[in-house]
Amino acid sequence: MGKLNAAAVTKIEEICDRYKDEKTPLMMILSDIQNEYGYIPLEVQELVSEKTGISVAEIYGVVTFYSFFSLTPKGKYVIGCCLGTACYVKGAQQVIDRFSELLHIKPGETTEDGLFTLDALRCIGACGIAPAVSINGKVYPKMTVPQVNEVIASYRSNEEKEVTA
Numbered sequence: 001m002g003k004l005n006a007a008a009v010t011k012i013e014e015i016c017d018r019y020k021d022e023k024t025p026l027m028m029i030l031s032d033i034q035n036e037y038g039y040i041p042l043e044v045q046e047l048v049s050e051k052t053g054i055s056v057a058e059i060y061g062v063v064t065f066y067s068f069f070s071l072t073p074k075g076k077y078v079i080g081c082c083l084g085t086a087c088y089v090k091g092a093q094q095v096i097d098r099f100s101e102l103l104h105i106k107p108g109e110t111t112e113d114g115l116f117t118l119d120a121l122r123c124i125g126a127c128g129i130a131p132a133v134s135i136n137g138k139v140y141p142k143m144t145v146p147q148v149n150e151v152i153a154s155y156r157s158n159e160e161k162e163v164t165a
């Protein structure tokens with residue numbers, strides 16, 4: 001988003017106004033902004049603070065606490081590796097390490113080409129199919145290290161097809 005342009009300021013003010021009668025509007029405001037722009041940088045948090053009177057510290061705390069919110073733009077494909085207990089005991093650490101190695105990024109980072117973001121998640125409620133990985137909401141059950149290679153290769157080849165189509 002960079003420096004906020006007039007259209008973004010108007011849009012964010014409009015989102016804040018949408019919930020002005022709510023007792024605790026912050027989560028709703030931030031969710032709408034996240035959905036609209038894909039991330040919530042500091043200058044947006046400052047604007048929300050000015051509009052709502054909620055301190056920047058509180059807003060920053062919420063944005064950084066929930067993995068759904070992001071301070072930086074996310075990649076086209078957001079890979080969420082569950083590191084909850086059930087997934088962990090079934091090898092989730094090796095799975096996320098393999099994603100890291102293949103993509104050359106650490107959890108919380110995005111690849112330079114903007115294609116992949118890697119996130120470490122707490123339990124996503126799919127313990128029966130541990131270790132679980134979610135990519136843009138699609139859940140991959142019982143993920144193994146060799147499957148990580150296949151999944152990344154298939155996303156990359158789809159991407160190449162899109163580019164050359």
Ligand code: FES
Pocket residue numbers: 082083084085086087088122123124125126127128130131132
């Ligand atoms: S611990 Fe991974 S889905 Fe529950």
